[in-house]
Amino acid sequence: MQLQDRVVVVTGAAKGIGRALATAFLAEGARTVVVADLAAPEVEATVAALGAGAVGAVLDVSSAADLEALVARVEEEHGPIDLFVSNAGIGTGEGLEASEAAWDRIWRVNVLAHVHAARAVLPGMLARGEGYLLSTASAAGLLTQIGDLPYSVTKHAAVSVAEWLAVTYGDRGITVSCLCPQGVNTDLLTGGVGHTSAQTVVAQGVIEPEEVAAAVVAGLAAEQFLILPHPEVAEYYRRRATDPDRWLAGMARLQARIQSAAEPG
Numbered sequence: 001m002q003l004q005d006r007v008v009v010v011t012g013a014a015k016g017i018g019r020a021l022a023t024a025f026l027a028e029g030a031r032t033v034v035v036a037d038l039a040a041p042e043v044e045a046t047v048a049a050l051g052a053g054a055v056g057a058v059l060d061v062s063s064a065a066d067l068e069a070l071v072a073r074v075e076e077e078h079g080p081i082d083l084f085v086s087n088a089g090i091g092t093g094e095g096l097e098a099s100e101a102a103w104d105r106i107w108r109v110n111v112l113a114h115v116h117a118a119r120a121v122l123p124g125m126l127a128r129g130e131g132y133l134l135s136t137a138s139a140a141g142l143l144t145q146i147g148d149l150p151y152s153v154t155k156h157a158a159v160s161v162a163e164w165l166a167v168t169y170g171d172r173g174i175t176v177s178c179l180c181p182q183g184v185n186t187d188l189l190t191g192g193v194g195h196t197s198a199q200t201v202v203a204q205g206v207i208e209p210e211e212v213a214a215a216v217v218a219g220l221a222a223e224q225f226l227i228l229p230h231p232e233v234a235e236y237y238r239r240r241a242t243d244p245d246r247w248l249a250g251m252a253r254l255q256a257r258i259q260s261a262a263e264p265g
């Protein structure tokens with residue numbers, strides 16, 4: 001997909017990867033980019049910084065009703081949505097101790113939001129015979145996230161939702177891509193520096209959100225399903241599939257190294 005003159009929605013676009021995507025889409029000539037996020041003051045600041053073509057929407061992607069209302073409003077005010085980017089996501093930094101409430105929240109934000117967005121936007125796309133869905137999952141959705149069980153599970157599920165949509169609607173004009181970065185320099189990562197999960201990600205190398213956005217623009221142009229801003233993730237994914245025991249043993253050694261480095265003394 002070329003972005004020239006397109007109407008695009010990006011959730012979680014007030015900062016981080018979503019904001020970099022919105023910036024890149026406007027630079028590529030998108031007509032309207034909807035900056036959709038929870039945080040009203042940050043939406044306003046981002047829209048002001050992005051300038052012409054950016055419009056704001058405040059919503060909670062964990063709510064199906066919010067997503068439905070967003071799609072209806074954007075299509076009424078700006079025309080059909082060409083590209084819907086389900087990017088908002090959260091982590092927990094927790095393992096088995098994660099509470100039921102934490103599981104419920106992350107399941108809604110990292111998984112069901114992708115389902116509800118597709119449910120809201122697909123009928124129009126199918127009627128027009130074209131449309132593009134991009135989900136931000138994570139390399140954790142192809143591999144695992146040391147130190148964060150709910151993040152690992154929900155990101156695997158997010159990849160699975162994207163795959164299912166691609167299989168089910170691919171022959172009806174719908175294209176699906178799934179963005180799976182490793183470490184990216186955003187508040188999600190830097191806010192969790194005390195956690196094993198963030199320490200593991202940082203240890204493997206962190207790139208800037210703008211580098212992710214450049215990979216996404218190229219991946220959309222190529223209409224590639226998996227967009228991997230860290231190309232080494234493709235090799236890790238291959239190793240996991242071809243020799244799971246060896247891959248698990250390597251990950252266990254990495255987890256032990258991170259933990260012993262974090263221990264005082």
Ligand SMILES: NC(=O)c1ccc[n+]([C@@H]2O[C@H](COP(=O)([O-])OP(=O)(O)OC[C@H]3O[C@@H](n4cnc5c(N)ncnc54)[C@H](O)[C@@H]3O)[C@@H](O)[C@H]2O)c1
Nearest residue numbers: 012015016017037038060061088089138183184186187188
């Ligand atoms: N930063 C990384 O290292 C990294 C790596 C792989 C994948 N990701 C994924 O990239 C996506 C973006 O993350 P980021 O690093 O830019 O994080 P970030 O915290 O900088 O930005 C996330 C944005 O999503 C918004 N958001 C959170 N919950 C929301 C909700 N319920 N409704 C609406 N908006 C909501 C936040 O307000 C924030 O503006 C996430 O899905 C994340 O899991 C991040």
